[in-house]
Amino acid sequence: MSRTFLGLPRHGDGGFPAAAHEALADSQLRRNLHKATTTIRAKRSAVVGELPDWEALRDAGAAIKERTLRHLDVHLERLEQAVTERGGTVHWARDAAEAGRIVGDLVARTGSREVVKVKSMATEEIGLNDSLAERGISAYETDLAELIVQLGHDTPSHILVPAIHKNRSEILEIFRREMPSVPADLTDDPRALAMAARQHLREKFLSTRVAVSGANFAVADTGTLAVVESEGNGRMCLTLPDTLISVVGIEKVVPSWEDLEVFLQLLPRSSTGERMNPYTSLWTGVTPGDGPQEFHLVLLDNGRTRVLADTVGRQALNCIRCSACLNVCPVYERTGGHAYGSVYPGPIGAILTPQLIGVENAPTLPYASSLCGACYDVCPVKINIPEVLVHLRGQVVEHKRSARTPSPEGVAMAGLAWVLADPARLERAQRLGRRGAGLLGRDGRIARLPGPLGGWTDSRDVPAMPPESFREWWRRERLGDA
Amino acid sequence: MSAREEILGRVRQALVDVPASDSTEVPRDYRRSLGIDRAAVLDLFAETVSDYRATLHRSAPDQIASAVAAILAGQGITRLAVPADLPDDWLPDDLDVVVDDGRLGAGDLDAVAGAMTAAAVGIAQTGTLVLDAGARQGRRLLSLVPDYHLCVISADDVVGSVPEALGRLDPVRPITLISGPSATSDIELSRVEGVHGPRTLDVLLVE
Numbered sequence: 001m002s003r004t005f006l007g008l009p010r011h012g013d014g015g016f017p018a019a020a021h022e023a024l025a026d027s028q029l030r031r032n033l034h035k036a037t038t039t040i041r042a043k044r045s046a047v048v049g050e051l052p053d054w055e056a057l058r059d060a061g062a063a064i065k066e067r068t069l070r071h072l073d074v075h076l077e078r079l080e081q082a083v084t085e086r087g088g089t090v091h092w093a094r095d096a097a098e099a100g101r102i103v104g105d106l107v108a109r110t111g112s113r114e115v116v117k118v119k120s121m122a123t124e125e126i127g128l129n130d131s132l133a134e135r136g137i138s139a140y141e142t143d144l145a146e147l148i149v150q151l152g153h154d155t156p157s158h159i160l161v162p163a164i165h166k167n168r169s170e171i172l173e174i175f176r177r178e179m180p181s182v183p184a185d186l187t188d189d190p191r192a193l194a195m196a197a198r199q200h201l202r203e204k205f206l207s208t209r210v211a212v213s214g215a216n217f218a219v220a221d222t223g224t225l226a227v228v229e230s231e232g233n234g235r236m237c238l239t240l241p242d243t244l245i246s247v248v249g250i251e252k253v254v255p256s257w258e259d260l261e262v263f264l265q266l267l268p269r270s271s272t273g274e275r276m277n278p279y280t281s282l283w284t285g286v287t288p289g290d291g292p293q294e295f296h297l298v299l300l301d302n303g304r305t306r307v308l309a310d311t312v313g314r315q316a317l318n319c320i321r322c323s324a325c326l327n328v329c330p331v332y333e334r335t336g337g338h339a340y341g342s343v344y345p346g347p348i349g350a351i352l353t354p355q356l357i358g359v360e361n362a363p364t365l366p367y368a369s370s371l372c373g374a375c376y377d378v379c380p381v382k383i384n385i386p387e388v389l390v391h392l393r394g395q396v397v398e399h400k401r402s403a404r405t406p407s408p409e410g411v412a413m414a415g416l417a418w419v420l421a422d423p424a425r426l427e428r429a430q431r432l433g434r435r436g437a438g439l440l441g442r443d444g445r446i447a448r449l450p451g452p453l454g455g456w457t458d459s460r461d462v463p464a465m466p467p468e469s470f471r472e473w474w475r476r477e478r479l480g481d482a
Numbered sequence: 483m484s485a486r487e488e489i490l491g492r493v494r495q496a497l498v499d500v501p502a503s504d505s506t507e508v509p510r511d512y513r514r515s516l517g518i519d520r521a522a523v524l525d526l527f528a529e530t531v532s533d534y535r536a537t538l539h540r541s542a543p544d545q546i547a548s549a550v551a552a553i554l555a556g557q558g559i560t561r562l563a564v565p566a567d568l569p570d571d572w573l574p575d576d577l578d579v580v581v582d583d584g585r586l587g588a589g590d591l592d593a594v595a596g597a598m599t600a601a602a603v604g605i606a607q608t609g610t611l612v613l614d615a616g617a618r619q620g621r622r623l624l625s626l627v628p629d630y631h632l633c634v635i636s637a638d639d640v641v642g643s644v645p646e647a648l649g650r651l652d653p654v655r656p657i658t659l660i661s662g663p664s665a666t667s668d669i670e671l672s673r674v675e676g677v678h679g680p681r682t683l684d685v686l687l688v689e
Contacts, residue, residue: 060509063507070500093485235658250493275530280659291622305492
């Protein structure tokens with residue numbers, strides 16, 4: 001399997017429903033996911049419960065993000081100025097291709113043919129590893145889960161734990177196959193596997209001169225960037241190389257240093273369910289004698305301004321990529337991340353991806369939800385995901401209506417509107433329907449509707465038509481006109 | 483048009499609905515301090531640090547070297563890398579010391595078993611040590627590359643909450659927040675200590 005740009009949905013024409021069907025049939029995947037999401041839900045809930053001011057933090061986080069987005073141009077210019085004043089260089093990238101070109105040029109200029117990478121959704125989104133590979137530059141993922149995914153020639157399936165779909169024995173198999181230095185007696189004990197990865201990457205950290213990262217936050221006032229992580233691979237990449245290149249979405253900016261006090265409480269508790277993640281690195285430009293002496297910040301649009309233009313949908317840019325919404329989502333828990341066919345899976349992916357690439361290019365994703373609202377309840381920055389899903393469904397319908405060939409659904413809905421507009425028509429239709437549906441119903445349910453309507457009943461039953469309609473009953477009982 | 487001009491133009495175009503006078507207020511009703519006394523803050527710090535499988539030790543200011551000696555004996559460590567400005571009276575006499583004068587490479591530090599540094603701030607609520615490359619802390623790679631980290635923190639520098647800690651820091655310094663030893667939960671979400679950063683973290687609280 002090869003990695004693809006966000007612009008090209010990974011699944012075929014069937015979209016999410018087809019991919020979900022396939023995923024649902026994989027019982028190993030469902031076991032792995034159930035175990036992981038259940039564990040992390042319990043951890044998150046316990047540490048969130050420790051904070052009496054959790055709701056106040058959510059309110060502050062949501063308001064900071066909303067206010068920042070409403071004046072994003074001002075904050076981006078301030079960020080650029082602050083980073084530049086501290087010895088960094090700022091680049092702007094309209095799309096994935098331009099970002100890839102900028103990073104590739106910067107790496108080429110150093111003369112290095114390899115880079116070490118900190119796990120980053122932005123570089124995943126722009127398919128950076130592939131575009132570097134095309135220029136003969138090898139990118140080494142250093143986060144353990146990203147390493148598992150990279151060695152397995154796989155794609156990530158979760159924002160926080162990209163290899164959540166693999167269990168220990170599957171990981172052991174990948175390491176045995178792909179890691180040259182792997183000890184002969186390696187077992188599937190998570191500790192042994194982690195130590196094999198440590199061994200594998202140590203030499204890379206000590207010898208690679210260029211690192212590529214993303215950032216969780218970028219402080220406009222001070223020019224400070226933040227990377228939140230656990231393993232220390234982030235610190236290694238951010239500290240040891242001579243050159244650091246950070247690819248950061250334009251929505252990652254926060255106005256002031258003080259704002260970090262909110263997000264450094266919201267993010268770890270929402271994502272890994274910890275009071276604080278083991279390591280957070282904060283750096284501002286370059287510091288003589290400590291860390292990389294050359295720093296480049298690549299500010300990435302790649303569809304974000306399109307999201308910003310939608311007054312309902314723009315709240316998706318509040319996202320701090322904690323993945324709490326994935327872990328509570330009943331749909332994600334059963335299908336896993338690959339079914340979404342997007343770098344951003346789960347509920348946030350269902351609203352972010354269609355907006356980044358246009359709903360017409362991901363028309364099934366706004367429907368990849370039961371609208372149960374659990375994602376909204378856990379979101380640390382209060383993104384109303386159900387509201388945006390419904391809003392995007394409206395856009396999908398609008399888009400289909402404007403398409404030249406009417407869809408079966410569109411024809412059915414137009415017909416239904418015509419029938420419902422007139423009481424006599426409705427009654428005739430009900431009588432007709434009862435005659436037809438009587439043949440299909442079993443135990444008060446219709447398991448499969450005929451023709452193009454069958455798609456609706458693939459995943460649900462329809463109640464069979466009652467023996468008489470309310471209107472008929474009313475006439476018989478109250479008007480004596482049976 | 484440059485990418486910069488184009489992106490900023492798109493941003494402004496996307497925000498035509500936002501009036502020039504717009505000023506969404508940010509409610510900051512969250513806690514700035516925990517509202518508990520000093521002794522309780524230090525006890526909480528001890529508890530949260532230990533919860534992350536770092537080991538907390540306590541010492542009086544004039545007993546640091548002997549406390550360090552006992553901790554290192556427990557770890558079987560005889561050689562440590564330290565920043566150049568670490569006070570001599572923190573170091574036991576028989577310790578083999580590698581001083582980082584700013585010229586040590588990552589490879590040199592990889593060959594040392596451990597490092598000892600001070601910290602700028604401690605956060606009781608989260609069990610976090612904050613290093614800002616300031617006095618007695620050295621460069622970032624010092625507390626990163628060696629497999630063992632002994633971090634000495636003065637009780638005066640331990641605060642209750644995250645907002646209190648950030649309020650004490652200077653953003654333009656390179657800052658590292660450390661909460662427990664390096665850890666991963668990437669394999670079936672079972673926590674494993676020690677991947678790329680130090681696998682063992684000892685904290686010496688001086689009060």
